Amino acid sequence: MKEPIIEITGLTKKYGNFTAVDHLNLTIRKGEVFGLLGPNGAGKSTTILMLLGLTEPTEGSVSVCGFNSASQPIQVKKMAGYLPENVGFYEDRTGFDNLVYTAKLNGFTSKQAEEQAWDVLKRVGMTNEAKKLTGKYSRGMRQRLGLANVLIKNPQVIILDEPTLGLDPSGIRELLDLIVQLSREDGITVLFSSHHLHQVQRVCDRVGLFVKGKLLDEGDIQSLSKRLFADKPVIITIGSDSFPQRLQSADFSKLEKRLKEIESINAINIVDERLVLTCSSDVTAEIAKLFVTFDYPLNHLVKREYGLDDIYNLYFEGGVKNEE
Amino acid sequence: MKNKKHTEKRQNPFTVIVQKEISDQVRSLRFLILLAIIVLTCTGAMYTALTNIAGSVKPNDPEGSFFFLKLFTISDGTMPSFLVFITFLGPVLGICMGFDAINSERNRGTLSFMLAQPIPRDYLINAKFTAAFIVISILLFALGFLTTGLGLIIVGIPPTVDEFFRIVLFLLIACVYVAFWLNLSILLSVQCKQAATSALAAIAIWLFFSVFYNMLVNLIAKGIAPSEFASANQMVYFQRFVLDLLRVDPAHLFNEATSALLIPSVRSLGPLTMEQMVGSLPTPLSLGQSLAVVWPQLTGLIAATVICFALSYVSFMRREIRSR
Numbered sequence: 108m109k110e111p112i113i114e115i116t117g118l119t120k121k122y123g124n125f126t127a128v129d130h131l132n133l134t135i136r137k138g139e140v141f142g143l144l145g146p147n148g149a150g151k152s153t154t155i156l157m158l159l160g161l162t163e164p165t166e167g168s169v170s171v172c173g174f175n176s177a178s179q180p181i182q183v184k185k186m187a188g189y190l191p192e193n194v195g196f197y198e199d200r201t202g203f204d205n206l207v208y209t210a211k212l213n214g215f216t217s218k219q220a221e222e223q224a225w226d227v228l229k230r231v232g233m234t235n236e237a238k239k240l241t242g243k244y245s246r247g248m249r250q251r252l253g254l255a256n257v258l259i260k261n262p263q264v265i266i267l268d269e270p271t272l273g274l275d276p277s278g279i280r281e282l283l284d285l286i287v288q289l290s291r292e293d294g295i296t297v298l299f300s301s302h303h304l305h306q307v308q309r310v311c312d313r314v315g316l317f318v319k320g321k322l323l324d325e326g327d328i329q330s331l332s333k334r335l336f337a338d339k340p341v342i343i344t345i346g347s348d349s350f351p352q353r354l355q356s357a358d359f360s361k362l363e364k365r366l367k368e369i370e371s372i373n374a375i376n377i378v379d380e381r382l383v384l385t386c387s388s389d390v391t392a393e394i395a396k397l398f399v400t401f402d403y404p405l406n407h408l409v410k411r412e413y414g415l416d417d418i419y420n421l422y423f424e425g426g427v428k429n430e431e
Numbered sequence: 432m433k434n435k436k437h438t439e440k441r442q443n444p445f446t447v448i449v450q451k452e453i454s455d456q457v458r459s460l461r462f463l464i465l466l467a468i469i470v471l472t473c474t475g476a477m478y479t480a481l482t483n484i485a486g487s488v489k490p491n492d493p494e495g496s497f498f499f500l501k502l503f504t505i506s507d508g509t510m511p512s513f514l515v516f517i518t519f520l521g522p523v524l525g526i527c528m529g530f531d532a533i534n535s536e537r538n539r540g541t542l543s544f545m546l547a548q549p550i551p552r553d554y555l556i557n558a559k560f561t562a563a564f565i566v567i568s569i570l571l572f573a574l575g576f577l578t579t580g581l582g583l584i585i586v587g588i589p590p591t592v593d594e595f596f597r598i599v600l601f602l603l604i605a606c607v608y609v610a611f612w613l614n615l616s617i618l619l620s621v622q623c624k625q626a627a628t629s630a631l632a633a634i635a636i637w638l639f640f641s642v643f644y645n646m647l648v649n650l651i652a653k654g655i656a657p658s659e660f661a662s663a664n665q666m667v668y669f670q671r672f673v674l675d676l677l678r679v680d681p682a683h684l685f686n687e688a689t690s691a692l693l694i695p696s697v698r699s700l701g702p703l704t705m706e707q708m709v710g711s712l713p714t715p716l717s718l719g720q721s722l723a724v725v726w727p728q729l730t731g732l733i734a735a736t737v738i739c740f741a742l743s744y745v746s747f748m749r750r751e752i753r754s755r
Contacts, residue, residue: 156751162752181551182549191543194543194544196541211447216440
């Protein structure tokens with residue numbers, strides 16, 4: 108499961124003076140679910156287009172399943188399924204017909220194509236809608252059919268460009284679960300792009316953070332936030348039922364003194380009758396023990412960790428602002 | 432029987448696309464409407480031709496032996512002839528079949544999906560052209576042969592071999608002529624983002640050539656016309672120049688080519704001097720000679736068609752296809 112299936116080295120794409128993708132290096136291993144995260148206009152779609160050989164890189168190279176995307180796009184497209192953003196179908200045909208057409212384009216005979224189409228329709232749970240015209244499909248059904256269309260060629264890699272765009276929360280969950288389930292069952296490598304951090308972290312093994320054409324960091328979300336916020340303090344907020352009465356009392360000063368003895372605590376503040384401790388490392392356990400020894404009934408103990416939301420705030424909202 | 436599963440042939444993706452495109456074309460409402468118009472007008476033209484054919488055969492007419500061809504060219508003035516209808520409606524047919532070839536795929540979001548399939552990119556545009564061309568050829572040949580057959584039943588005299596080949600050649604040229612407009616509209620469909628824009632642009636070009644271009648040439652001709660005392664040489668040059676201007680219009684080329692084929696007594700499509708006429712017998716030309724007369728027109732028409740296709744091909748291959 109460890110061999111690399113997608114290798115991107117020094118990939119650059121320029122449109123005139125504008126650099127959409129800037130010296131991107133990325134390796135995705137077989138069987139992984141990889142999330143390409145970034146705000147709109149970060150260059151995710153451009154990267155995906157280059158992965159499939161739909162547009163030529165200005166510099167650098169991409170290989171998918173051992174084939175160079177720029178020079179052997181057809182080989183790549185045999186191995187990799189691609190679900191474009193806002194996928195469209197031939198709307199005067201049924202979903203089934205659309206699938207059969209795709210299958211035939213991928214070299215199946217008519218009979219095989221029909222069998223294969225039923226098979227993938229079952230897998231994405233759309234057998235009831237198979238004979239409806241795709242023009243009448245809902246957004247969620249379209250995405251499912253899109254997924255079926257991608258799976259029909261038995262790909263090793265599936266690349267999904269913003270698959271969750273425009274779906275409602277339950278639709279998003281269903282689709283993502285389906286994707287992950289399929290990838291686990293068949294060992295398909297999944298690469299998808301999204302600007303929804305929260306969806307991505309639920310299903311991805313690893314994510315790559317993509318801003319302004321550059322890959323900021325990659326890894327699983329935990330290690331990502333650890334690395335990105337390594338030097339940020341840990342903030343622990345403590346609340347107790349007895350705070351309002353005892354905050355001014357003598358035993359509280361004693362407690363405060365003991366707290367100050369803990370080395371990593373840098374500052375102690377009282378905000379809204381709650382104690383806010385700024386620490387350089389995680390000392391929650393020690394603090395909790397202390398409060399119990401002093402007989403403070405705790406009702407609130409929160410360790411503020413830098414996580415997704417902060418990544419989001421830091422890069423997505425403050426960063427590139429060109430929402431469509 | 433025993434090898435049924437193995438004998439089922441794997442279709443070439445190109446054939447698959449062509450098949451789908453043909454069925455799309457044939458099913459589309461606009462094609463059916465146009466088909467009805469063309470069939471109706473041609474029936475009308477046939478009717479007038481058949482009612483007038485007796486009067487059109489004069490004693491000692493050099494074309495007397497070619498009277499079958501008259502079915503396509505004569506009219507009593509109430510209804511234009513078959514030939515005129517093809518000249519007029521052919522472009523509409525071509526435009527209607529090609530104006531949304533590429534941009535509608537782009538707008539529906541099916542283009543990026545198609546290109547993600549393991550097929551060379553040019554398959555798509557080639558298949559679009561091939562499919563439309565097949566439909567056009569079948570339509571025109573069916574109409575031509577139906578007219579021939581009907582004429583045969585009503586008149587009762589079979590066409591000679593020479594006449595038959597003239598009819599086939601005429602229909603072939605008509606196909607090329609319609610293909611020119613088809614390619615022009617495909618070119619516009621690659622260039623314009625909206626199908627409506629490309630349709631209007633194609634119709635504008637067609638109107639320009641069918642209505643305004645002749646006026647324009649007349650205007651120029653009037654301006655540069657030599658005085659009536661000019662030398663014969665000057666007159667010939669002037670006539671040739673005006674004719675060359677007219678020949679920019681594909682409809683003019685088509686008219687020249689077909690009239691020389693369908694009216695075997697046409698000996699030249701340019702000005703003839705008295706010297707050239709001296710001693711010539713007023714007999715119809717043989718098929719080979721007629722073909723020699725229209726060869727330049729034929730080449731010009733085919734060249735225009737190929738140029739249009741080449742332009743759209745290059746422009747399509749270079750275009751970066753993003754989703755919607």
